[in-house]
Amino acid sequence: MILEIDGGYSGIRFSACHFIPRHEKCSRLHGHSYIVRLRLEGEIGAEGMIMDFVILKKELKAIIEEFDHRTLIPTESEDVSVTVTPESVEAVSCGKRYLFPREDVTLLPIPTTTAEEMARMMTRRMVDDIRFPSNVRSVSVGLDEERGQTAWYTEVL
Template identity: 40%
Template sequence: MPTERYHVRVTKDSFIFSCAHFITFNRDQGERLHGHNYRVAVEVEGPLDENHYVFDFIALRDRTQAISFELDHHVLLATLNPLLSVEETADRVRVTFGQKEWLFPREDCILLPIENTTAELLAKWIAGRLLADVRGRGFSPQVIRVEVEENIGQSAIYESRA
């Protein structure tokens, strides 16, 4: 018996965000602060609705674009990383890792509840934001995939299945 599956995928030139970040690894090593021009693609899978849509392209495009704009031109900091100390005040964010210390203006930072600012975890965080939004519109996709490309030919994909 044949099985049908429907997917909707959006990726646009406007789904780009330029951010600074660094990653910690091997318990005692960390990258230098650096940046990427990230690009996002989103795919949802589910049954067709009464309009014969999986989900409205425009709504998915607009929400993905809003998240991209929100992240754009910020320093991304992982608040759940046990190797980092992230201290936030009204106007500053102080980050320490071993002997290293950074002090950023608060308005320049996005504090993310993730363990590290890897492309994999950024994709998962974006997927979580999108899922909350589409579920709020009454849609529960069977599958959501979010791809975060940090350089041409270098990307990570997060997938969640209902």
């Protein structure tokens, strides 16, 4: 059985900007209105459900609060050099230098800020932060970068 949360209807969405080094078009600083989706696969548990929606939505909203209206910078990229001070974040990539106020940036421990890498990071965070009941077999997060373009990552429990 599948339990699914559609962030488009549940208000689990965020706006952010980023860049993807070495990409012909996306290497320029640009933004998206992202929608987060969640899918659990498992069996109905003792309480008559796969898992409580409230717990899942609360965690998803905590994650997106860190991303909303921020510039997303990868910290594990071979193509992006990041310098952080209490006041600012400097990112240098492929000959471009960006300087942002520190409070406007979220640093992400991923190699690039593609929807695929962010979906993987969000899925792993869900698995780390939530104690899933034994009837849940897998957790998947989908991240819409644009309508009709969703990257999914699945973690088998």
